[in-house]
């Protein structure tokens with residue numbers, strides 16, 4: 055995350071809206087990081103005892119929004135979307151990125167409801183060995199609260215029985231059949247019940263109700279795409 059004078063786009067707008075809500079004058083909320091936005095950032099940084107450099111990095115962003123990100127999905131419809139993910143979630147190709155950005159989404163609170171889930175990449179024979187150990191996974195720290203809400207929805211709506219396998223979250227790789235980065239690269243996507251919801255298949259098992267648990271938490275569902283990826287949920291708009 056790195057916003058500075060000259061930055062433009064929906065993330066700057068989110069920043070300006072937040073500063074403005076907090077009483078800092080940013081001028082027009084126009085998505086352009088100009089001198090007024092910069093002086094608002096400086097003022098905020100000074101008042102919070104942060105390094106006052108007028109640049110919004112992880113520290114300042116964290117002071118503004120806490121350990122989460124605002125609901126970005128509705129604002130994420132302007133290209134270039136992949137660049138947006140790099141701006142918000144950082145560059146996973148840089149050394150040290152994993153240590154700084156990945157965190158465990160701990161779901162042990164829902165252990166009773168989720169303990170039957172097993173890892174999809176293991177064979178059924180391994181199921182007995184791991185099935186009771188699935189209480190969380192590694193993902194981008196900013197999206198931990200969103201994943202938690204999604205699983206809370208699943209449990210509270212009595213749908214946890216529909217969850218069978220966890221098939222991965224963080225995995226830096228190109229999209230299947232594409233030359234751009236998969237949302238998995240940032241740890242902001244999750245695959246569930248992969249065996250029964252294969253990539254590209256329009257006949258899949260994922261129910262609307264289960265998908266809605268993730269959609270209500272702000273995720274985009276791959277099952278809604280014209281070339282469906284029903285196992286897949288991601289916290290960004292890229293495709």
Ligand SMILES: [Zn+2]
Pocket residue numbers: 238243244245285286287
């Ligand atoms: Zn996926």
